[in-house]
Amino acid sequence: MSTQPTQTIMRSGLGRARGLGSAKSGAAHWFAERVTSIALVPLTLWFVFSVFSLLGEPRAAVQAWAGHAMNATLLLALVIITFHHMAMGLQVVMEDYIHAERPRLLAILAMKAAAGLFALGGILAVIKLTLAH
Amino acid sequence: MTDVREALFIGRTTDGRTVRRPLSPHLQIYKPQITSALSIFHRITGVALSVGAFILVWWLVAAASSDESFATVSAVLHSWIGKLALIGWTAALWYHFCAGLRHLVWDSGHGFELETVHATGRLVLIATAILTALTVLAGFIAL
Numbered sequence: 001m002s003t004q005p006t007q008t009i010m011r012s013g014l015g016r017a018r019g020l021g022s023a024k025s026g027a028a029h030w031f032a033e034r035v036t037s038i039a040l041v042p043l044t045l046w047f048v049f050s051v052f053s054l055l056g057e058p059r060a061a062v063q064a065w066a067g068h069a070m071n072a073t074l075l076l077a078l079v080i081i082t083f084h085h086m087a088m089g090l091q092v093v094m095e096d097y098i099h100a101e102r103p104r105l106l107a108i109l110a111m112k113a114a115a116g117l118f119a120l121g122g123i124l125a126v127i128k129l130t131l132a133h
Numbered sequence: 134m135t136d137v138r139e140a141l142f143i144g145r146t147t148d149g150r151t152v153r154r155p156l157s158p159h160l161q162i163y164k165p166q167i168t169s170a171l172s173i174f175h176r177i178t179g180v181a182l183s184v185g186a187f188i189l190v191w192w193l194v195a196a197a198s199s200d201e202s203f204a205t206v207s208a209v210l211h212s213w214i215g216k217l218a219l220i221g222w223t224a225a226l227w228y229h230f231c232a233g234l235r236h237l238v239w240d241s242g243h244g245f246e247l248e249t250v251h252a253t254g255r256l257v258l259i260a261t262a263i264l265t266a267l268t269v270l271a272g273f274i275a276l
Binding site: 004005007029038041044048051052055059063072079082083086090093094107118122124128132 | 140143145152176179180182183186187189190193194196197198200204205211226230234235236237240268271272275276
């Protein structure tokens with residue numbers, strides 16, 4: 001009678017799970033992806049319609065549009081939520097495809113740094129546009 | 134074994150040899166399906182839209198900075214390659230938008246029957262084509 005090969009893992013279930021998957025912040029990450037995607041539905045529609053009125057227009061038209069308090073508020077929301085959603089999505093892509101620990105961590109940190117800095121740059125630009133108007 | 138998790142990857146072939154279990158999905162074995170194709174499209178369009186997000190910030194920063202920098206962004210976006218990229222991003226945006234809505238419906242616990250999954254998948258493709266065509270058309274009219 002043949003026996004199945006077995007591998008005894010001498011760690012508790014909790015010990016093996018801690019620091020991995022469900023014992024980290026997966027649920028919060030998953031939920032934040034959904035919440036940001038819901039927020040991006042109206043913001044994306046608003047932005048696409050806004051862009052139609054700005055196509056081919058000079059810089060002054062963009063300044064006047066972004067200078068409007070409501071447009072500036074929605075632009076800030078769009079930039080912040082887009083980059084948050086983007087960073088969470090790209091993180092999952094990197095976690096799935098970069099198998100070695102060190103390059104994966106470096107790639108995620110570099111991506112988060114780029115996303116954070118560009119989001120801040122976008123926020124600063126919107127504030128400049130609305131204050132200059 | 135480099136990690137205790139590796140222990141879970143020990144499997145046996147039909148002739149009894151122990152092997153390291155391969156990770157799924159095996160793209161070279163899987164038959165292409167609308168479900169898996171739309172799933173990877175969602176990822177690809179998401180990554181493409183990330184590039185678009187950086188362009189959006191470039192445009193905002195240029196508008197806030199000077200006439201020269203705004204003229205540079207305008208020239209790039211109005212060139213044929215810029216227009217082609219914008220059309221590509223429009224398609225990616227509408228695809229990610231529609232497929233994202235489909236995901237939100239799934240998250241609410243609905244639409245999991247195979248027939249429904251296939252029907253909503255086709256709907257996403259049709260909606261993407263219509264929305265992209267309308268947006269590009271409206272864009273060229275507005276230009």
